Amino acid sequence: MTTGGGFSAAGGHGAVPTAGVPSTDGGRPGGQPLWEVFVRSRRGLSHTHAGSLHAPDAHMALRNARDLYTRRQEGVSIWVVPAKDIVASSPDEKDAFFDPAGDKPYRHPTFYDVPDEVQHL
């Protein structure tokens, strides 16, 4: 083990080594499925992504989500979604994918000049 700098305090709950420790050996699939958790913090607001968890099925995922993400009354409703079923846009193509909206500032009200004295616009 090296001294003088092989540890990071900003490793969280006390310094941990920053070298000489394996990062990962390359996956060991076969555990419980991964679920993404969405929590509605109160009625009138939409569900927001809170994080993920492992559970053998949807019922257990909901119970685990309650214990993990709403211990302090953070939610009144929870959705759990199998992580594998989420379809997402690719970050690699984010420029091209969202490009069509990039040159249309006229979709925003601030694009338009309105005289100061005109009200209710």
Add this chain to the structure above:
Amino acid sequence: MDEQRFQQALADDGRIEPRDEMPDGYRKTLIRQIAQHAHSEIIGMQPEGNWITRAPSLRRKAILVAKVQDEAGHGLYLYGAAETLGADRDELLDLLHAGRQKYSTIFNYPTVSWADVAAIGWLVDGAAIMNQVPLTRCSYGPYARAMIRVCKEESFHQRQGFEAMSVLSNGTPAQRRMAQDALDRWWWPSLMMFGPSDDSSPNSAQSMAWGIKRFSNDELRQRFVDATVPQAEHLGLRVPDPDLVWDESTGHYRFGEIDWSEFFEVMKGNGPCNRERLARRVAAHEDGAWVREAAAAYAAKRARSVAAA
């Protein structure tokens, strides 16, 4: 992905998200750091869990149960963040159980009295907050978001510890002695929680460039000392450091030499409780295997009955 393009992406967006391109070193550094942070959280359940059945009142017991449950939650948030980088939680647990990944040295010290539970909340969680608050602005989105949640909860941990410490230090002479004894034993290990000086470390410089680390170990330690010494004075307790002195010119406390040989011995596995902590963790995992199997069997049975219906 080359370092220059990554630095540009960091400068443009400030945050990196799971499916973004990132240099292999960035990914590996984060997995190593987040995994060991997670391990520290779940191993950290043990020293305090030791006192749940012997808490001095129902109020203290309920608080302690909630706190230990929070530590499990913190571990799960963090394993979840590590998995967004392509790691697998079961595999990370294997690395912990095999002793190949580490956890914070602080949890290898014993909790011999109730005052130790108070001292852990006040000092150990206080030090953890110093480390974790800068991580809420870390460049990796899922880690930063997990830290925001953790820091909110950690604040309760520190306050309940200080309150329990305050009750003892304002109690009977025996209680006061117990509080002082806990401070005497936890002070130096708490300062070691920030790790040895890393001002000239290439790993730290790289982590700073990547936005994973924002302050040096020494800076964070100094902040902790400056914040905590007045709290000890308020409690009427004596910090066990004859060299501790307020330096008017710098506006900081100066403190004595830390015995780093102790830190390295504990990190190597030779602390008072290393073997006990790891053995307990492995036993909990192995003894719980039937629960995981039963849950999987129940899920399979439900799936079959849904398919048949």
